[in-house]
Amino acid sequence: MSSTTDKLIQKHASLFKKATEHKFTNELCSGTLKDRSLYIYLTQDLLFFETSLRLICKTTSLAPTTHALITLAKKIGFFSNDENSYFHDCLELLAPSLTEAERAKFDHKAIPAVDTFLKLIED
Numbered sequence: 001m002s003s004t005t006d007k008l009i010q011k012h013a014s015l016f017k018k019a020t021e022h023k024f025t026n027e028l029c030s031g032t033l034k035d036r037s038l039y040i041y042l043t044q045d046l047l048f049f050e051t052s053l054r055l056i057c058k059t060t061s062l063a064p065t066t067h068a069l070i071t072l073a074k075k076i077g078f079f080s081n082d083e084n085s086y087f088h089d090c091l092e093l094l095a096p097s098l099t100e101a102e103r104a105k106f107d108h109k110a111i112p113a114v115d116t117f118l119k120l121i122e123d
Contacts, residue, residue, distance in 0.1 A: 035097035042094070043106040044114045046087040051118050053079060 002010075009016050019025070024041065027033035056076055063069035078084075095103060110118055 035094045036102075039091060039094040039097055039103075040106050040111075042087055042090055043108075044111060046091070047108070047110050047114060047118060048121075049079075049087065051121050055121055 024033070024037065027037070053076070056072065056079075060069060060072040060076060063072055098106075
């Protein structure tokens with residue numbers, strides 16, 4: 001019997017290949033990804049994280065039971081606690097790989113492909 005994972009990979013083989021054999025993932029896994037590229041990726045991932053966290057907060061406010069409300073609130077706390085400063089810590093370390101003008105271009109500004117995805121989450 002095939003696992004659920006195997007079935008999904010088989011069903012969506014071309015999408016899986018596209019996602020796992022992309023230049024970004026290849027360079028990341030081989031240790032050749034430039035700091036500049038990682039900085040840009042993380043700025044976009046941070047926008048996704050923050051937008052998704054807002055959605056989770058909105059969804060939590062609609063929880064039908066107190067148990068569901070508390071469960072979801074704990075998840076929000078986990079994602080946003082003081083120890084989860086991953087994005088900001090990494091961006092600070094990688095910042096010297098871009099000029100101030102380049103950082104301004106990506107900090108808090110979604111590139112077109114990411115912006116399209118964020119709008120789907122926001123709607």
